[in-house]
Amino acid sequence: MKYPNTILNLIECFKRLPGIGEKTAERLALSILDIDNETIDIFSSSLKDSKTKIRRCVKCNNLSEEELCEICKDKNRNNEILCVVEEPKNVIQFEKLNIYDGYYHVLDGLISPIDGINPEDINISNIIDRVKEDNIKEIILALKPSIEGETTSLYISKILEKLNVKISKIAYGIPIGAEIDYVDSLTLEMALENRMDITTNKDS
Amino acid sequence: MKYPNTILNLIECFKRLPGIGEKTAERLALSILDIDNETIDIFSSSLKDSKTKIRRCVKCNNLSEEELCEICKDKNRNNEILCVVEEPKNVIQFEKLNIYDGYYHVLDGLISPIDGINPEDINISNIIDRVKEDNIKEIILALKPSIEGETTSLYISKILEKLNVKISKIAYGIPIGAEIDYVDSLTLEMALENRMDITTNKDS
Numbered sequence: 102m103k104y105p106n107t108i109l110n111l112i113e114c115f116k117r118l119p120g121i122g123e124k125t126a127e128r129l130a131l132s133i134l135d136i137d138n139e140t141i142d143i144f145s146s147s148l149k150d151s152k153t154k155i156r157r158c159v160k161c162n163n164l165s166e167e168e169l170c171e172i173c174k175d176k177n178r179n180n181e182i183l184c185v186v187e188e189p190k191n192v193i194q195f196e197k198l199n200i201y202d203g204y205y206h207v208l209d210g211l212i213s214p215i216d217g218i219n220p221e222d223i224n225i226s227n228i229i230d231r232v233k234e235d236n237i238k239e240i241i242l243a244l245k246p247s248i249e250g251e252t253t254s255l256y257i258s259k260i261l262e263k264l265n266v267k268i269s270k271i272a273y274g275i276p277i278g279a280e281i282d283y284v285d286s287l288t289l290e291m292a293l294e295n296r297m298d299i300t301t302n303k304d305s
Numbered sequence: 306m307k308y309p310n311t312i313l314n315l316i317e318c319f320k321r322l323p324g325i326g327e328k329t330a331e332r333l334a335l336s337i338l339d340i341d342n343e344t345i346d347i348f349s350s351s352l353k354d355s356k357t358k359i360r361r362c363v364k365c366n367n368l369s370e371e372e373l374c375e376i377c378k379d380k381n382r383n384n385e386i387l388c389v390v391e392e393p394k395n396v397i398q399f400e401k402l403n404i405y406d407g408y409y410h411v412l413d414g415l416i417s418p419i420d421g422i423n424p425e426d427i428n429i430s431n432i433i434d435r436v437k438e439d440n441i442k443e444i445i446l447a448l449k450p451s452i453e454g455e456t457t458s459l460y461i462s463k464i465l466e467k468l469n470v471k472i473s474k475i476a477y478g479i480p481i482g483a484e485i486d487y488v489d490s491l492t493l494e495m496a497l498e499n500r501m502d503i504t505t506n507k508d509s
Contacts, residue, residue, distance in 0.1 A: 104397060105370040107354040114348035119336050120329075131394060132323050133355045134368075144318035145352040148345050150311040151337045164338075166309040190335060193308060 104130075160231075162207040162224050164189040172196075172205060179203045181238040183231060185257060187211055187245065195243070203241075206231065211249035212256055220256055228257060232266050239267040246273040246291065308334075364435075366411040366428050368393040376400075376409060383407045385442040387435060389461060391415055391449065399447070407445075410435065415453035416460055424460055432461060436470050443471040450477040450495065 103109065111130035115121050121129070133141070157163065158170035165171070172178070172192070182203030186192060192205050209223040220226075231237060242257060244250035258268045274292035275284050284292075307313065315334035319325050325333070337345070361367070362374035369375070376382070376396070386407030390396060396409050413427040424430075435441060446461060448454035462472045478496035479488050488496075 103375075103400075104393075105359055105368055107351050107358050107370065108368065110347050110351040111355065114344060114351060117340055117344055118333050120332075125324075127394070128324075129322050131392075133352065134359060136321055138356055140318060140321055141352050141356050143314050145349045147311050147314040147318060148337065148349040148352070151315065152342055152345050154311050155309055155338060164309055164312065166311065171307075188335075189308075190331070196307075 157207075161205050162209070162227070163192050163205060180235060182241060183228070183235075183237050183239070184241045184243050185228065186243050187250070187253075191243065203239075204235075208244075208253070211244060211247075211253045213249045213252075223253070225253075225257060225260070229260060229264070232261060232264050237266055239269060242268065242270045244270075246288075361411075365409050366413070366431070367396050367409060384439060386445060387432070387439075387441050387443070388445045388447050389432065390447050391454070391457075395447065407443075408439075412448075412457070415448060415451075415457045417453045417456075424457075427457070429457075429461060429464070433464060433468070436465060436468050441470055443473060446472065446474045448474075450492075 104112070108130050111133055112123075112126045115126035115129045116123065136144075154166050156165055156168075158165040158173055159168050160173040161170060163170040163172060167174075179202050182201075183206050184195060184201060184203055185206045185208065186195070187208050187210060189207055192207060195201050195205070206224075206228055208225065210218055212218060212220055212223065228240070232240065240257070240261060242254045244254050254270055261268055272295060273288070274295055275281065275288060281289070308316070312334050315337055316327075316330045319330035319333045320327065340348075358370050360369055360372075362369040362377055363372050364377040365374060367374040367376060371378075383406050386405075387410050388399060388405060388407055389410045389412065390399070391412050391414060393411055396411060399405050399409070410428075410432055412429065414422055416422060416424055416427065432444070436444065444461070444465060446458045448458050458474055465472055476499060477492070478499055479485065479492060485493070
């Protein structure tokens with residue numbers, strides 16, 4: 102005896118999602134039986150739509166349902182800054198802050214030679230074209246502080262060094278609210294290295 | 306700026322599943338974009354099938370795609386025993402053991418007056434009919450050791466007491482491999498109460 106095929110299929114599909122193991126997949130598949138018809142219809146059709154409607158913005162590579170994403174279509178943003186992020190999710194994170202009004206450039210991941218991911222695989226070359234064509238004054242690299250993130254940041258700053266553009270990197274350091282004794286040593290090292298001068302009477 | 310509608314819909318749908326919060330729903334919705342078309346098709350259609358194909362077995366209330374579930378259709382099982390479980394998932398758990406070959410009776414949950422769940426809501430009355438019609442000799446109550454489980458077990462044994470049927474309950478006690486000092490006191494109390502005589506020379 103096993104579950105009916107429909108349930109077995111659902112279990113297999115849930116298992117394909119990241120972080121979902123056998124037990125959780127089983128629990129989720131069974132929970133589908135208790136969900137109302139309307140939600141199931143939306144769920145089912147959204148899954149299909151994810152393959153047909155969702156595409157990448159031709160300009161910034163963000164997720165979009167049209168040729169240009171909502172941000173690239175918006176002409177009221179600051180067109181002199183470009184924030185480079187690893188994936189579409191990061192765009193949402195920055196947008197939620199409501200303090201950045203430039204445009205974005207979404208990579209397809211980070212350079213990782215060990216995984217066979219090279220610069221040409223992650224949509225980097227477009228950045229040069231955008232800097233030249235769109236008159237970008239500053240590139241903000243907002244990649245995560247890992248070997249891959251640092252390698253990618255370094256690579257991007259290298260290929261842009263001949264162009265007249267300021268390149269900055271978001272600050273790495275101790276997160277707000279953290280206890281210093283719980284912060285890992287690499288973060289602490291970064292925080293020390295990137296320390297800021299806060300002398301009040303600099304001229305004296 | 307927010308995600309395209311398809312992604313927002315997926316996030317909302319994932320959030321409807323048990324144990325999935327905002328962050329996880331977002332991660333799962335985005336991960337859908339990386340899954341192959343074939344899996345997405347199966348996922349999408351299985352969701353729809355869960356509402357149209359999956360039904361309850363008319364005899365035992367187990368999940369089924371036909372009028373009778375696979376177990377009830379099987380004539381080679383021991384038709385004198387009926388194992389009463391809380392939900393379809395439990396049937397699979399018992400079947401995996403490969404040591405029980407009787408039939409099942411699947412309840413729709415457990416009696417819980419505090420949540421407004423009464424005996425008539427959970428498919429109990431059918432048990433009496435089955436005991437009478439199917440010549441059942443033993444009812445095994447395999448419900449969880451909670452207030453609700455105990456109440457339900459007690460209720461079922463009460464309504465069956467006039468019928469000539471043996472009623473047993475699965476053993477509650479210390480799980481195999483557990484350290485006694487980590488076991489909660491209620492379990493230990495149960496284990497003590499349900500202690501078994503293992504005297505080897507009983508007659509001496």
